[in-house]
Amino acid sequence: MTSATPSPETQQEAMKIAKATQKPGQTKEQTKLIAQGIEKGIAQYKKQQKVKARERDKDKKKQIRAKQAAKQENETPDISVTDSAHDASNNKLPWILLVLSWVGFAAYFALAQSA
Structure with missing residues (x-):
C-alpha cells in the first residue's frame, strides 16, 4: 500500500x-537533502501510527470479545439456576399427589368399613 x-x-x-x-549559507542541495530526511521521518512516523492503530483495534476487539464471553457466562448460570429450581418443584409434585391419594384411599376404606 x-x-x-x-x-x-x-x-x-x-x-x-x-x-x-535553513541556516545562512546553506545550499539548495543541502536543503533538499534535509527535506528528504524529514520525508523519511514523516513516513516512518506514519507507519508507526498505523501499527499502533492496528494494535489498538486488536485490543478493542479482544475487550469486546471478553465482555461478550463474560456476558454469555453470566446468562448461562442464571438459566440453569432457574431450571434447577423449577425441576425441584416438579420433583415434589408427584410425591405430594401420591401421599394425598394414599390418604384418600385410606379415608375411603375407613368410611366404607364403618358403614
Whole structure:
C-alpha cells in the first residue's frame, strides 16, 4: 500500500520545514537533502501510527470479545439456576399427589368399613 515515494503533501510539508530551519549559507542541495530526511521521518512516523492503530483495534476487539464471553457466562448460570429450581418443584409434585391419594384411599376404606 505504501509507495517508495512520499505523497506530494508530505514532500511539500518536508520542504516547508527544511526551509524554515535553513541556516545562512546553506545550499539548495543541502536543503533538499534535509527535506528528504524529514520525508523519511514523516513516513516512518506514519507507519508507526498505523501499527499502533492496528494494535489498538486488536485490543478493542479482544475487550469486546471478553465482555461478550463474560456476558454469555453470566446468562448461562442464571438459566440453569432457574431450571434447577423449577425441576425441584416438579420433583415434589408427584410425591405430594401420591401421599394425598394414599390418604384418600385410606379415608375411603375407613368410611366404607364403618358403614
